[in-house]
Amino acid sequence: MLLTKTLTSSTFKLALIAIGTFGVIVSAIFSYVYLSTSAYVRSRSDRAIMAEYRDLRGVYEQSGREALIGIIRQRVADKAFAGHAYILSDTSSAVLAGNLAEWPPAATAPSGWTEFRAPGASLEGGGSPLVRGMIDSLPSGDRLLVGRDISDLDLFTGQIKTAVISGVLLIFLLAGVASVLVTRRTVGRIEQINATSRAIMASGLDKRIPLRGTHDEWDRVAENLNLMLERIETLVGEVKQVSDNLAHDLRTPLTRMRGRLEKAYHSQRFDEDAQALIGDTIADLDAVLRIFSSITRIAQIETGVRKEAFRTVNLVEIAQEVVELYDAAAEQNGSCLSMTGKGEVPATGDRDLIFDAIANLVDNAIKHGRVGGRVIVASETVNGVPVISVTDNGPGIPTDRRDQVFKRFYRLEQSRYTPGNGLGLSLVAAVARLHGARIEMSDNSPGLQFKLWFPAAGT
Amino acid sequence: MTGGHRRILVVEDDPETAGQLVEQLTTSGYQVDLATCGNDALRRGSASEYAVITIDRMLPDVDGIAVMRRLRDDGIAAPFLIISALGEIDDKVRGLRAGGDDYLVKPFSFIELLARLEALGRRSDTVAKETILRVGDLAIDLISRTASRRSKAIELLPKEFQLLEYLVRNEGRVVSRAMLLQHVWDLHFDPSTNIIDVYVGRLRRKVDDQQAYPLIHTVRGIGYCLRAPD
DSSP states (O other): OOOHHHSSSSHHHHHHHHHHHHHHHHHHHHHHHOOOOOOHHHHHHHHHHHHHHHHHHHHHHOOHHHHHHHHHHHHHOGGGGTTTEEEEEEETTTTTESSSSSOOOOOOOOEEEEEEEEOOOOOOSSOOOOOOEEEEOOTTEEEEEEEEEEEHHHHHHHHHHHHHHHHHHHHHHHHHHHHHHHHHHHHHHHHHHHHHHHEEEEEEETTTOOOOOOOOOHHHHHHHHHHHHHHHHHHHHHHHHHHHHHHHHHHHHHHHHHHHHHHHHHHHHHHHHHHHHHHHHHHHHHHHHHHHHEEEEHHHHHHGGGGGGOOOHHHHHHHHHHHHHHHHHHHHTOOOOEEESSSEEEEOOOOHHHHHHHHHHHHHHHSSSTOOOEEEEEEETTTEEEEEEEEOSOOOOGGGEEEEEEGGGGGOOGGGSSSSSSSSSHHHHHHHHHTTEEEEEEOOSSSSSEEEOOTTTTT | OOTTTTTEEEEEHHHHHHHHHHHHHHHHTTEEEEEOOOOHHOOOOHHOOOSSEEEESSSSSSOOHHHHHHHHHHHOOOOOOEEEEOOHHHHHHHHTTTSHHHHHSSSHHHHHHHHHHHHHHHHHHOOOOSSSETTTOOOOOOOTTTETTTTEEEEEHHHHHHHHHHHHTTTTTEHHHHHHHHHHHHSSSSSSSSSHHHHHHHHHHHHHTTHHHHHHHHEEETTEEOOOOO
């Protein structure tokens, strides 16, 4: 899990890019070192061969063929010239002098540089030494080859090559391991912040990101985020305090108002018209108060305090009770309200809130559904997930309005004149959020199916 | 309203609301004492015996719930009716757990308050142990959970029976919609529709249609009352 996150993290990708760039540069530098070293070593050896060749050629030009043969024999015998290869052959390739058994078959060019293996040659190294030499055709038609055993040189450049390649590989490996470790640390800290954020979204603002006490930039980020959370929590608390006080401060004068109106209503001092006016005013006042308490109720649900009272409830039982409460209303509306689902569909939650949410859905389905329509409440466990659904065959909700219906006071054009305050679905959404339930709306064509997927038991 | 000689302690800090309460309760036949702060309530509450104590949740000095706890600890048995502006179930439940017997949210209608006071005052009365309750020609059997009028059975759904039983038990008293929701459906909030009226309407059709006289009466602006004609 952490490894996957590490490998897909942006830090790791950056590290890979850095390793790649760095690797190309290091490879280029190492290649240059290798090439220039081997070229230098070679050119030194070539210069030595060239000098020797000039010596011999000089002897030949001044004193002739016999003198050349003589000096070759002398050189072959001389220990100071060990490691040198000489061969002088005539036109028929018969060896006239030298320390090679035969004219090397690989050296076919009439003149110039050549490189070949000389098996069995008794040079310094023995075995099958690598020889680099200068070939020249003499005016007499003889061919002269002056060379040196460069096996050592070859070995040396080979070693440099191995060292360079393994160095590059080692650097890549170390850089790879280091970047995984560094990324892992980064991802670990970010994951901690993410986990805290998720916990805050799921339960409440009281969670804090743990500090490691290292005083590094991550600790500082965590500290600042924690301070921010602290501030938000205080503000939310203050807002709640204000709304609580507002509830109290507004309700007291409203209570007085209602009391006075009620007193007037019961005093029998007015004629029928005035009496009716007072009655209507009381009813309107009650409607205002209901909206008011719906808002405070939603706000209160959203604080998540109610989570503390969660226990295991049976969704079938709650749905059954809602259906029992609403079947008279459905009957009055000419619709048919029925319930499917039996036994136990356990979920964790608050019975009153779930009841309220389902009641709102059923109320909507009856009110906004078709007159004489069908409303079906169903509860079941699907693959271990408790779900409750309310289905009607009314006009439904247009797909593009489905997110908006959860907004407070939002009402669809078609239902503007039916009673209600546009807070029902906001409450359903708040209850769903509190329970960690997912809301799903789908077409029942015609009609709407509303589903609440509760979290599976034990999660 | 049958307040009779009963004595009530009203704990309320808002002078106008307190004035209205005292005036209306006195008119309804109660003998009313008023306490305007928590300490006053503690003093009066333990000094004399009350049929019911109504207490405001938010008081200037001591919290209403704390007052209630202290009085309970002092052995005061009178039922408490908590009156509060914090109309949230949470607070209701907290209030009831702390020893409140009933809960009313501001602003309330005075008739609702009277109905609650009546119901609370009755709690101390001895509850009849009979298994068949009768009002006029209606009889309900609490064991078989059946109802009949003039020996003719009335077919009721289980919830309808519960509703009828609650009305019968409160015979002659006004019960509010909120009280029905609370006692029959165990709901501590207002579903803010006329759902109760519709439900009672159906029950009324089953109980009262084609009978000599109606038993279930609507009380305007508050709820219902089940009573037989005198």
